[in-house]
Amino acid sequence: MSEIDLQDKKANVSARGVHGLPARWYWERDIYQAERRQIFAREWQLVGPASDLPNPGDYTAAEVAGYRFFVIRDRDGSLRGFHNVCPHRASQLLDDGHGHCGVLRCRYHGWVFDTAGNLKRAPDFGEADWFRKEDHGLMPIRVETWRGLMFANFDAGAPPLVDSLGSLPETVKDYPIETFTKVRQAEFEMHCNWKNYTDNFVEGYHIPGIHPSFHALIDFSKFETTHGDALVIMTAPQKGGSIYGGLWLWGWPNFTLSVYPGGMNCSRIVPVAENRTRLVYSFFFRDISASAQELNERTIETNCDIVREDFGICERSQANLEAGIFQRGPLSPKHEVGVLYFHDRVRQAMAREGIVEGDWMR
Ligand code: FES
Ligand SMILES: [Fe+2]
Numbered sequence: 001m002s003e004i005d006l007q008d009k010k011a012n013v014s015a016r017g018v019h020g021l022p023a024r025w026y027w028e029r030d031i032y033q034a035e036r037r038q039i040f041a042r043e044w045q046l047v048g049p050a051s052d053l054p055n056p057g058d059y060t061a062a063e064v065a066g067y068r069f070f071v072i073r074d075r076d077g078s079l080r081g082f083h084n085v086c087p088h089r090a091s092q093l094l095d096d097g098h099g100h101c102g103v104l105r106c107r108y109h110g111w112v113f114d115t116a117g118n119l120k121r122a123p124d125f126g127e128a129d130w131f132r133k134e135d136h137g138l139m140p141i142r143v144e145t146w147r148g149l150m151f152a153n154f155d156a157g158a159p160p161l162v163d164s165l166g167s168l169p170e171t172v173k174d175y176p177i178e179t180f181t182k183v184r185q186a187e188f189e190m191h192c193n194w195k196n197y198t199d200n201f202v203e204g205y206h207i208p209g210i211h212p213s214f215h216a217l218i219d220f221s222k223f224e225t226t227h228g229d230a231l232v233i234m235t236a237p238q239k240g241g242s243i244y245g246g247l248w249l250w251g252w253p254n255f256t257l258s259v260y261p262g263g264m265n266c267s268r269i270v271p272v273a274e275n276r277t278r279l280v281y282s283f284f285f286r287d288i289s290a291s292a293q294e295l296n297e298r299t300i301e302t303n304c305d306i307v308r309e310d311f312g313i314c315e316r317s318q319a320n321l322e323a324g325i326f327q328r329g330p331l332s333p334k335h336e337v338g339v340l341y342f343h344d345r346v347r348q349a350m351a352r353e354g355i356v357e358g359d360w361m362r
Contacts, residue, residue, distance in 0.1 A: 019330055020199070020336075021195065021328060022327060023324075026322070027193060027275055027318075027322045028274065031355070034349075035065065035271070035349070035350075040065035040154075040271070041154050041155060042153070046150075047152050048266075049148055049284070050079065051148065052150075053071065053073040053079065053098075053150075054073070055073060056074060056075045056076075057072070057100050057115060059071065059101065060097070060098050061094040063270065065271040065272075067083070068083065068084035068092055069084050071143050075114075079145065080143060082139060083140075083154070085138075088106065088109060088111050091106055091107070093113075101115075102115075103115070103120065109123075117137045117140060118134070119134070120133070141153065141154050146165060146169070147172075147178045148177065149266070166231050167228025167230065168228075170228075171228065172257070175247075176286075177284075180263050181284060182284050183283055183296060183300075184282070184300055185280065186283070187278060188278065188279040188311065189276065189277075190279070191275060192275060192311075193274060193275055193321070194270070196321065197311075198269055200310050201250055202250050202339055202341075203225060204234055204236070205336060207223070208220060210310065214302075217239050218238060219237040223235075223335075224236070227337060227341040230251060230252040232341060233248075246260075250338065250342075254268060255268055258303075262285055262286045262295075262296075262299075263285035263296070265282060265284065267279055281307070
């Protein structure tokens with residue numbers, strides 16, 4: 001994908017300033033369906049650490065915006081990805097989450113596939129001279145890894161992962177992220193559009209009002225938000241005792257990575273419907289010994305508390321975005337450059353289907 005010309009913000013700049021996306025983009029079904037096609041069907045998706053799948057037959061199954069997929073360690077040791085869709089009559093093959101299987105057996109009519117996606121048996125199908133097993137394997141998707149993290153893409157023509165990661169590799173080059181061990185995964189559901197939560201993640205403007213205990217641990221007057229290519233970067237100096245290293249990253253279109261002195265966390269922002277979003281967090285630490293366990297647990301709990309604080313406020317905004325009074329609001333040049341960058345990427349994706357904001361100031 002070509003980089004947006006960030007100097008050209010004509011689409012967002014009116015005589016009255018720089019504005020966020022229109023409210024209806026946060027709840028309209030047609031917008032959500034266009035996002036599925038133009039964003040989630042074609043951009044790389046963070047799946048999780050490859051260390052989740054150490055052995056042949058280990059898999060992780062997930063979804064994003066209604067696309068169900070899984071990544072599995074094949075017998076030859078390679079990682080393979082497939083749509084989680086049986087080619088017989090479309091049943092879902094694997095339940096979401098991590099697991100292990102020698103072969104994949106669809107529970108609907110019992111078709112069996114190997115870990116390379118080949119149909120091995122179609123039991124009791126009957127005689128049919130037109131039916132060839134080799135024509136009915138699982139539908140593959142692309143899987144690549146970067147520094148121990150797996151990503152998947154449904155678009156065979158998408159650019160390589162490393163090109164799509166933009167500024168991320170350079171930004172974290174000094175952090176030994178592949179040496180950290182994943183210790184926990186946590187999921188959260190919230191009633192808001194995925195962009196509503198993303199807007200919240202890519203700005204620190206709300207920290208004093210929504211996260212008072214977190215605010216006490218950072219020098220908020222020096223909180224900075226910048227963006228690179230496909231990346232929003234937030235930093236803040238730490239006060240004594242903070243568990244955070246003060247580097248929070250968001251990558252287009254829907255993953256986050258936060259690095260702190262003894263570990264990191266990453267999350268997938270998963271659209272479930274136009275007004276529902278799931279967050280899937282993974283927590284990693286450098287030291288996973290028994291003596292570090294208490295501190296690690298506290299770090300996880302603190303992070304989860306902050307996430308819950310964000311949910312509450314995002315759900316309140318969502319209700320008003322849907323109510324029809326609010327149209328759209330101005331973005332702070334000091335704090336909301338990340339929101340503007342994210343919105344520009346969404347605008348660019350929607351423009352591919354001819355969807356533009358129109359004359360909102362009537
Ligand atoms: S849908 Fe999977 S075997 Fe029929
Ligand atoms: Fe927050």
